[in-house]
């Protein structure tokens with residue numbers, strides 16, 4: 077069982093794992109990962125192919141680990157040529173773990189993955205884990221959002237409560253796991269507003285604000301978002317992992 081801190085997320089992930097703290101030091105690159113070329117200085121893989129998520133995750137890691145050279149140390153699944161992982165899990169946490177395990181095994185580096193989505197109360201939590209492909213095609217944000225608005229066309233504001241959910245997983249090449257969660261509750265607007273963010277951002281107005289997520293500046297969204305909360309909770313584990321056994325720089329070598 078990975079560590080997890082969200083009792084509302086009931087289904088248990090299947091992959092076993094020890095606590096990250098027990099990992100003795102940064103691993104040597106996995107010899108079986110020879111198909112993947114790891115840039116020098118890479119320390120962490122972000123196991124996502126979603127550009128919107130990637131930008132947010134990079135900014136969050138830069139803010140949470142100010143000593144880390146994010147440009148050099150953080151690589152992403154796409155730039156390593158890692159394939160998209162089939163999300164066969166039935167919960168956010170199971171899919172986050174699937175993606176992080178796959179990237180850690182393929183790269184020989186620790187990996188962070190996020191599985192996230194929009195859960196609409198009147199739809200009993202849908203689109204949920206199917207958020208990225210709600211309209212039938214993976215990653216068509218405009219079609220997903222239009223379908224959702226059409227489905228909710230007759231639903232008045234007082235019954236349009238919804239929330240973003242994020243499960244963020246940190247997995248080492250040895251299989252150690254950490255899992256954290258974040259939620260952002262709000263109300264679905266009748267029409268998209270704003271052009272920032274991605275996905276369903278233009279239709280979710282967070283509780284206590286009078287703008288959509290797409291109208292927030294990126295720092296503000298990251299401070300309050302589901303992903304921001306999950307990554308803030310994961311940050312101490314990332315710090316512990318990345319500060320352990322950091323290879324010493326060779327004389328004259330830049331890090």
Ligand SMILES: O=c1[nH]c(=O)c2ncn([C@@H]3O[C@H](COP(=O)(O)OP(=O)(O)OP(=O)(O)O)[C@@H](O)[C@H]3O)c2[nH]1
Nearest residue numbers: 124125126190191192193194207208274275276277
């Ligand atoms: O408006 C949004 N603001 C957000 O902050 C947000 N976070 C997640 N989502 C939605 O949920 C899907 C994730 O699905 P998902 O976790 O499987 O990711 P993905 O398939 O897009 O990329 P990957 O990380 O799996 O490679 C995304 O595509 C979006 O539709 C969001 N929408």
Ligand SMILES: [Mg+2]
Nearest residue numbers: 126163191208
């Ligand atoms: Mg996905």
